[in-house]
Amino acid sequence: MRKKIIVSVTNDISTDQRVHKVCQSLESMGFEVILWGRKLSYSQVLHRSYTTKRMTLLFSSGPLFYLEYNFRLFLILLFSKSHLLLSNDLDTLLANFLASKCKGIPLVYDSHELFPEAPELIHRPAKKKIWESLERWILPKIKHSYTVCHSIAQFYKDRYGIAMKVVRNVPYLSPSSSAQTSSKTIIYQGGMNPGRGLELAIEMMSYLDDFKLKIIGDGDELKALKALAQQKGVEHKVEFLGRLPFNDLKAHTEQASIGILFEEPRGLSFEYSLPNKLFDYIHADTPVLVSSLVEVKGIMHHYQIGELIRERTPQSIAKQIDEMSQNLSSYDFAKAKKELNWQNESQILEGVFSPFLDKV
Known part of the structure; x- marks a missing residue:
């Protein structure tokens, strides 16, 4: 038994x-x-x-x-x-x-x-x-x-x-996807709660031409974030997809060109966090732009999978996104996927x- x-x-x-x-x-x-x-x-x-x-x-x-x-x-x-x-x-x-x-x-x-x-x-x-x-x-x-x-x-x-x-x-280690990557798609997956840096992500879209931001998930801030997108005049660039099943989420992540993790160090819970979206991005071969949180920074220093945010302003982050999108082939995910x-x-x-x- x-x-x-x-x-x-x-x-x-x-x-x-x-x-x-x-x-x-x-x-x-x-x-x-x-x-x-x-x-x-x-x-x-x-x-x-x-x-x-x-x-x-x-x-x-x-x-x-x-x-x-x-x-x-x-x-x-x-x-x-x-x-x-x-x-x-x-x-x-x-x-x-x-x-x-x-x-x-x-x-x-x-x-x-x-x-x-x-x-x-x-x-x-x-x-x-x-x-x-x-x-x-x-x-x-x-x-x-x-x-x-x-x-x-x-x-x-x-x-x-x-x-x-x-x-x-x-995630599980699985064969790399043959999904076609869009060089102008940014993805965020996870909760929409205070401290996730999503306001910053929406504001940066004012400085990014031809880019689209996909936000996948749900939370208390959803209504406010939609209002902010309209206020900033970027609602046509920001797509809110809500909660998605594992497989659907994976498909969107594999098609994105850059994954973002903008969490703010609000309290030790966020400062010490190691969000699963970071690993989802890695296993989708999607370069990441991330906050300098303790655990996240350790991963970034060990693997060539993306960039740490240099300056937390919409203009600076938009510039960094644009630079990354022109050098997507410079990132290597093989070692990270094999170990993580x-x-x-x-x-x-x-x-x-x-x-x-x-x-x-």
């Missing part, structure tokens, strides 16, 4: 690439995987090799959302047969921790970010303190954990004395989970 693991996350599971890859790896190891997420108005029908379930909640944001989600998740975990639990991020950890204690089964924690250090919490000290208190109470008690980059792992080691493994959020892929990272993941195949 296969060992059953319940994986939980608060987002819509259809677009979470990291959780999907983890579930695939766990299944290939021999686990029976059940993934719990949240059903939203735009949730797509899923066809996965592992079991997926989504709960419909009364609240969609704020304290009541987190309370309702964790209460319902706790009941699900408590009364579902399982041998192991995997919690994704701090907003699922309370329910998982309590259920693991009640049932006496192991818990593994995947920290996708420095949750209490997110930009949304910088000016909300009361909410930030609540998340920090939860983290301070539970994390030192977690025996098995991993995260997305070395900076976050070091942060938690310094703060709580825990040794997190590092499993980076990179899920086939390699999944070996670290196996080191975390394989002992449970015998123990639980």
Whole structure:
């Protein structure tokens, strides 16, 4: 009989690439995987090799959302047969921790970010303190954990004395695409939340003739960004494509000439972030123009895959984009793709989970 693991996350599971890859790896190891997420108005029908379930909640944001989600998740975990639990991020950890204690089964924690250090919490000290208190109470008690980059792992080691493994959020290594690249297409993929630098991206389009900016994703800033594009008179140059399935997203990325990552160092969560879009760009052979964040800068210095932003002004960035578009063949992605892929990272993941195949 296969060992059953319940994986939980608060987002819509259809677009979470990291959780999907983890579930695939766990299944290939021999686990029976059940993934719990949240059903939203735009949730797509899923066809996965592992079991997926989504709960419909009364609240969609704020304290009541987190309370309702964790209460319902706790009941699900408590009364579902399982041998192991995997919690994704701090907003699922309370329910998982309590259920693991009640049932006496192991818990593994995947920290996708420095949750209490997110930009949304910088000016909300009361909410930030609540998340920090939860983290301070539970994390030192977690025996098995991993995260997305070395900076976050070091942060938690310094703060709580825990040794997190590092499993980076990179794509599978696959043959290069034959998709035709447009020398005048810029792509952004990811969330539309404060600190992503998307205002800067839209403003730079005023200084780029014949270029098109494709923005793929969703978030709280979507309406404001569309208004900004109209205000700047560049709405004909900026295309908002919304959320896309993995395969559709990949096709757009492969056709783009330059991928952008303009995150601002607002708080340690962004400063230490290593966004998966950076690796998606790399595996699409798409040169990147990126912010000088700690982890991102390390990748850029190690591989010849693009440029760091020289000056954060619309005019300067537009000039840099134009220069890059004239030298696309000067970038080399072979080494980066060979080293930064899920086939390699999944070996670290196996080191975390394989002992449970015998123990639980």
